[in-house]
Amino acid sequence: MAYFNLAINPKNAIKSKSSGGKSPIDLTDFHPSNGKAIGDDWDVQPGDVIAWSDYRADKTYFVDEQRHLLKNQDTSGSGYLTIPLSITRLFPSALKHYASLLGSQSNLVAEIELGPTDGIFVEKFGSPLPETIRNRNDISYMYNPEEGTFYVTVVSNEKKAAFIVTFNIQGEETYKKWPGRLNSNLLPSGWSCEQHGSLSGGSHSSKGAWKLQGPEKSKEAVLEIAKKYYDGFGVNIN
Known part of the structure; x- marks a missing residue:
């Protein structure tokens, strides 16, 4: 590439x-x-x-x-690159295809969406997914190159809840302290934090919104996590 x-x-x-x-x-x-x-x-x-x-x-x-x-479509909400499934599905191995980008722009890519037949399963885990798993349409796969973490999300029929976190970060000092998107590994099982709408920003500013979504049974715990994570930054959570 x-x-x-x-x-x-x-x-x-x-x-x-x-x-x-x-x-x-x-x-x-x-x-x-x-x-x-x-x-x-x-x-x-x-x-x-x-x-x-x-x-x-x-x-x-x-x-x-x-x-x-x-x-x-910056799913990090912080101006980074998300390589979508519609692109990665064009190649046998997304990580191999984008190896030069990951090497030269290692901090640019936040997430790589993957299909069930991607080469990552053989490269990282030694074998492809079983056909019964590959044929399921309720599972999504994502790799975070900065963390070196592979995420598997299974969509369930549980009742869902969602919060929108709206932010407008201005000024060099505030921007330096801004923690960015709430990482999924800080949330209860089944919860995600994705970009909601468009994102704008500059060298010392960032404005946009994220959507926290997951099982309703743990929504109160997630709300408290979000409040503590963004404490002092004047975000709006609703």
Whole structure:
């Protein structure tokens, strides 16, 4: 895969296929948006990452299977990259395909969504999943490269509860102390914390919302965890 930073180098980062990948394409006036088709002559491949922002992965896109732009859906809520299942399913092994990105931009990727046939099961656990597990549609898989942690989530028929955490962090000192997204390993079993809506931010600011969701039976415990975790940051939890 390839990573192109057009925020730094919009005139020369991407080359033309017609020149055999030698001549650059000036993309200074190209304005990205989710679902927008890219030029036929762009020398890029599905799964490649194109950034239009020098702040983390705020304005970063994937090239999808139809050569359209797919905007990064930052599930961390802190401006990092989430590689979605619609992209990782295109490759036998997501970790191998994105090895160069994980090596050169190790702090950029927050989560990698995986399918049940991904090579990670053989690479990390020695064998593929049994067919009975692969065929289930109530299980999701995710790898956090920074933590080196593999998450398996089973959807149940339990009654669900949810909270929305809205935040608006401003100022260098506050931003340095901001703990970011509430990690799932701090929550009771079955609970998750995902981005809710859009996220905006700058070098010393972050504004957006997260959605805490899980079994209703433990909602009071989660509410207390969230209040303590974000104490002093003026967040709104409802």
